[in-house]
Amino acid sequence: MAGCFITFEGGEGAGKSTQIGRLKTRLEQLGQPVLVTREPGGSPHAEEVRAFILGGHAKHLGPFAEALLFAAARIDHLDKTIIPALRSGTHVLCDRFADSTRAYQGSVSNLDKGLIDQLETVTLRGVKPDLTFILDLPAETGLARAGARQAGKGEGADRFEKEDLSFHQSLRQAYLSIARAEPRRCVVINADQASEEVETAIWAALRERLPQMVQAAVRPLDVA
Structure with a gap:
């Protein structure tokens, strides 16, 4: 793949969307091509699955069924959005990816790790992020941040935001466990600070891990 694939993970209210937007701006100022996407969603069919899951319509089916739905959406997302962008040389910044399934359905909902591994193998077909920021x-x-955001937009909590505090505490530990298991790919960022400080930490990590992304894009000379 010619483009770099970067994912952002973390619990509710971690500020992923804000930081993705800021990183996109920085990279575009360097002339780097960037695509922002999200999961579940990111392609027309995957967005339909997103609405179904986050609306709570799959909760009664259990975590395995939810994991299957996420996988189906991810396959479409990869085929229609992520892989074509990467092949064209565009960097992809994704709000959540396969680690969310590992954290939400695998660790917190206690699905068998082997089952999650098999599902991931079939779904991803070897495509993995070059770098993952865990906020x-x-x-x-x-949760307080997420609640304030919802109030400001006049929205209600989604399927996972409605879970109790212990669920979200376990989710945080699940993400930290993923980071410990894959230190080459994952960078844990302290998101409990001003958004400008989070942005600076992300940029510093990107400069270290993927220096080619923070260089000004080289454009071909105009031919007279």
């Missing part, structure tokens, strides 16, 4: 903060802080 970490206390669950209480994240």
Whole structure:
């Protein structure tokens, strides 16, 4: 793949969307081509699955069924959005990816790890992020932020935001466990600080891990 694939993970209210937007701006200022996408969603059919899951319509089916739905959406997302962008040389910044399934359905909902591994193998077909930022903060802080955001937009909590505090505390530990298991890919960022400080930490990590992304894009000379 010519483009770099970067994912952002973390609990509710961690500020993923904000930081993705800021990183996109920085990279575009360097002339780097960037695509922002999200999961579940990111392609027309995957967005339909997103609405079904986050609307709570699959909760009664159990975590395995939810994991299957996420996988189906991810396959479409990869085929229609992520892989074509990467092949064209565009960097992809994705709000959540396969680690969310590992954290939400695998660790917190206690699905068998082997089952999650098999599902991931079939779904991803070898495509993995070059770098994953895990935005970490206390669950209480994240839920408070998410609640304030919903109130400001006049929205209600989604399927996972409605879960109790212990669910979100376990989710935080699941993400930290993923980071410990894959330190080459994952960078834990302290999200319990001002958004400008989070942005600076992300940029510093990107400069270290993927220096080619923070260089000004080289454009071909105009031919007279």
